Amino acid sequence: MLYYRTYRDALFWHIYDMDKGIMGPAAVEAKRIGAKEYPFMHKGRVCDIPGTIRAMGRGEVRGLWCVCDNLIVAEIGNREIWDVMKNKLDFTFVSDFFMTPTAELADIVLPAAFYQEIDLLAGAFGYPSNYIIATPKLVEPLGKCKDDREVAIELARRMGMDVTPWHSVKDWLDWRLKYLGITYDELYQKVGSRITLPREFRRYERSQPPFGTASGKVELYSSVFEAVGYDPLPVYQEPPDGPVSTPELFKEFPLIYTHYRIWSYMHSEGRQIDRQRRLAPEAYLEINPETASKLGISEGDRVYLDTPKSKGEQPIKFKARLIPEMHPDVVAGPHGWWFPEKPGPEYGCFDSNINALLTLDPPYDPAIGVMQCRAFLCRVWKAESQ
Incomplete structure (x- = not known):
């Protein structure tokens, strides 16, 4: 539109x-x-x-x-x-x-x-x-x-x-x-x-209604959202699992996972292309140095990660990358990781892929139904075999 x-x-x-x-x-x-x-x-x-x-x-x-x-x-x-x-x-x-x-x-x-x-x-x-x-x-x-x-x-x-x-x-x-x-x-x-094509400015002056909204204005209070029963204003919703919602669970899983983007890849694409793989050869977990020190983790160590959603599945593996700017309670990893060099049919798609520890269960976005893919609890520990 x-x-x-x-x-x-x-x-x-x-x-x-x-x-x-x-x-x-x-x-x-x-x-x-x-x-x-x-x-x-x-x-x-x-x-x-x-x-x-x-x-x-x-x-x-x-x-x-x-x-x-x-x-x-x-x-x-x-x-x-x-x-x-x-x-x-x-x-x-x-x-x-x-x-x-x-x-x-x-x-x-x-x-x-x-x-x-x-x-x-x-x-x-x-x-x-x-x-x-x-x-x-x-x-x-x-x-x-x-x-x-x-x-x-x-x-x-x-x-x-x-x-x-x-x-x-x-x-x-x-x-x-x-x-x-x-x-x-x-x-x-x-x-x-x-x-x-010629650029046309101030089209709202000729559109009916202006801006395509019921009020004819730029709506920070969305009449469209209100009409279908959603909150017309942006609203923060606390994740169902977290330090605020589930403080006891946070003691067992004391870190919050989020994603970061690898610029040489797009989602799962590019791992089998040598030139791109050389730019990012492995899946790294970014972690604050102080947090890593408390866990006995050094730069480049192999680490495991699991979540409360894992339901008994094997933890996934990363290499540790120490990032001073990372919040002490937060770790970040890539999604969509697989290893074309490993045997099929899986090609290691469960080994270092956070999606293997998540489920299709709620919560879902109330407007379009997408799943929560960030800001969930996890725990990390150093692998015995490096």
Whole structure:
């Protein structure tokens, strides 16, 4: 909605409106997992992740297509997801560039096409930028590699879902440019393969209502949240487990875990690429030096970590990295870690991955149902064998 209002709705609104076109009848949409519990989950592409995984376990969802998504490694509760994918689903297929723990459990693995092998549009589709660029493929997809969009269009056709006007990826690209009066091939032939859109400021002066809000104002007190029964103002909610909520449990698990980002990786991606792996070869746990000293931990030591949510599972392993700026009661580690060099099918996806110690259980965000993935209790100790 940001760039719809920032630029010209006449040029792009058909893309948003198509969401309505790909949604099923009301009776079917009412069955969409999470639709009743989370009113903001209103788009046809969105579902409640923990609810969907649990529905797979109950046999209510029987098939899965993962598109370059290492679900088992990247999502919380990966042990439960492993069991569901291995034992509960009737059929799973994965499109990816590399073999992963998720792909190992698929019935079929489809080789995905790289960016250099597919036609793309960059710019104002999805981002508040004022340009559109055609970035055509450099080579045809090698072997049996397929563009994910081609697979989706063909899959919908085979399933009898005649809900889109597209018969090919090129049709889809042309449709996105529909109200610009140009086709994808024509855009590519332009100098620079680019269209620059005029920036329009103070659109709120011409919009009805201004700012797209009921009050016509920038709302710090959200009338939209209030209308669906949520607190209209930002509110702090204490985690269910922590030094305030559960002080006795905090004595047993006296540290608070959070995540940090590894810039050479994106979620679980990149561990099998040598150049990226050299930048971050191992999973490190960041810990305050004073806290580490009390635990007998030195820089580079192997350490174990577990949580109250572990439910008897093996603790996970890290290397210690001493960070003076870290709060004494807080430790930080990466998520989505796996080891492509280790034997499959697991590839070490439970060894140093915090998701292996978490579950799909509540608490959930009340608006869209996402799980708590930070600020939970843990304990750390030095491994006997270094």
